[in-house]
Amino acid sequence: MNYAALSTALARLDDLRCFSELSENKITAVKHLLTLDLNVAGPAFEWANKISNFSPGRTYDYACSIVLLYGVLERFIEEIAEEFITNVVKVAPTYDALPDKLREAHFDLTVSHLQRTRGSRYDGRYDAIQIVDAFSGCLSGKIPYRFIVESMRYHTSNFRVPMVDEFFGRIGIESASRRCVKTDEFDAFLKSYDRIASNERPETVLDLINDLVVRRNEVAHGDTSNVLAHSEIIPYCDMLSAYCKGLTTVINQTFINYIAKYGTDHGLPIAVYNHNIVCIYSRGVELIPGSLLLIKNSSNNWYSVKVMQVQVNSETVTNAPAGIDTPVGLKIDGKCKKSYKIKSIIF
Incomplete structure (x- = not known):
């Protein structure tokens, strides 16, 4: 942050x-x-x-x-x-x-x-x-x-x-x-x-x-x-x-x-590309550019990244649809691995 x-x-x-x-x-x-x-x-x-x-x-x-x-x-x-x-x-x-x-x-x-x-x-x-x-x-x-x-x-x-x-x-x-x-x-x-x-x-x-x-x-x-x-x-x-x-x-x-205890749990990524593009299930969260993601690394430490871009069905969108659990691609301003757990925070 x-x-x-x-x-x-x-x-x-x-x-x-x-x-x-x-x-x-x-x-x-x-x-x-x-x-x-x-x-x-x-x-x-x-x-x-x-x-x-x-x-x-x-x-x-x-x-x-x-x-x-x-x-x-x-x-x-x-x-x-x-x-x-x-x-x-x-x-x-x-x-x-x-x-x-x-x-x-x-x-x-x-x-x-x-x-x-x-x-x-x-x-x-x-x-x-x-x-x-x-x-x-x-x-x-x-x-x-x-x-x-x-x-x-x-x-x-x-x-x-x-x-x-x-x-x-x-x-x-x-x-x-x-x-x-x-x-x-x-x-x-x-x-x-x-x-x-x-x-x-x-x-x-x-x-x-x-x-x-x-x-x-x-x-x-x-x-x-x-x-x-x-x-x-x-x-x-x-x-x-x-x-x-x-x-x-x-x-x-x-x-x-x-x-971290208040975040929406998105589990492990579906896929990760170039360490800065993560694919997750949205869990109905209206993710937008600027949304905060929390990522737990292999040392069980949380760190935060920001969403820079959102894609649904390979198309860039302004937000992930609210209330619908759908796969989304997120470009982030940090790094992630497929073995890292992800949560989102809206505030």
């Missing part, structure tokens, strides 16, 4: 890398301009001279980068958690069908949310009446139920790695950072920096994430005594990028494992 939180985070990290590189280039340009004759450089010489004599400039660049980097982390954590919960709620037919941990956290955080509405600085989207009405419907078994996801974003601590794990753990995503480090996405980052995660405590390799939080707090309190060079910001961007990608993989796998 695609998560908007990841796309947003990666785009902002690309901007921060660009900012760091341009800031480094600015230093080189200033040094070059100061070597030129004033008559040749003209106004650019005066600008370069002011830049070189403005010693706080580097500190301001550093503070800006650190605050924005931490902002990427915090926004990503909050938004991908909200996307995960929203998707789970779409699939769960009743409030009681939600994962136990998610319901427990929802109870506590809804009460906290309700208390915060009394504060003069409260600026949430929901007032006390709306929160109570939705929560009452959840507890009474109302169908459909209304789950206010905004309550679940609340936290009081900065996102050091242990806090990230606690934040995700309360909604049913256990050991998120430890599992993240073991993903292919994070492993690629480690290899690019010639680093290895320990088997005992793999999450300790996330040292730059914790250091980023420390630096953000220092900057917020006016302490800029430990300024990094522009080039030293890049590894923070790279680790945060890998962390976001790895966490997304962990979150998506947790979601897939949860929703």
Whole structure:
């Protein structure tokens, strides 16, 4: 599945890398301009001279980068958690069908949310009446139920790695950072920096994430005594990028494992061609381009793919006929084997 939180985070990290590189280039340009004759450089010489004599400039660049980097982390954590919960709620037919941990956290955080509405600085989207009405419907078994996801974003601590794990753990995503480090996405980052995660405590390799939080707090309190060079910001961007990608993989796998029990079982494929064209019985499901398929591989792990094209009787159609169990050919955006079990999810 695609998560908007990841796309947003990666785009902002690309901007921060660009900012760091341009800031480094600015230093080189200033040094070059100061070597030129004033008559040749003209106004650019005066600008370069002011830049070189403005010693706080580097500190301001550093503070800006650190605050924005931490902002990427915090926004990503909050938004991908909200996307995960929203998707789970779409699939769960009743409030009681939600994962136990998610319901427990929802109870506590809804009460906290309700208390915060009394504060003069409260600026949430929901007032006390709306929160109570939705929560009452959840507890009474109302169908459909209304789950206010905004309550679940609340936290009081900065996102050091242990806090990230606690934040995700309360909604049913256990050991998120430890599992993240073991993903292919994070492993690629480690290899690019010639680093290895320990088997005992793999999450300790996330040292730059914790250091980023420390630096953000220092900057917020006016302490800029430990300024990094522009080039030293890049590894923070790279680790945060890998962390976001790895966490997304962990979150998506947790979601897939949860929703698999609600999928329509299509059994084993009738046939598979080129690994990306599968033929199955529709079981009456109105499969369309964009439909989500869950596939269980030989290791009994589920993964998801999207339907790109639907064919019935060798003709491309907009959808498989609803309510009719018919053989369909599906072109998917992933790979499958004839021995893999397939389910479909509509939400």
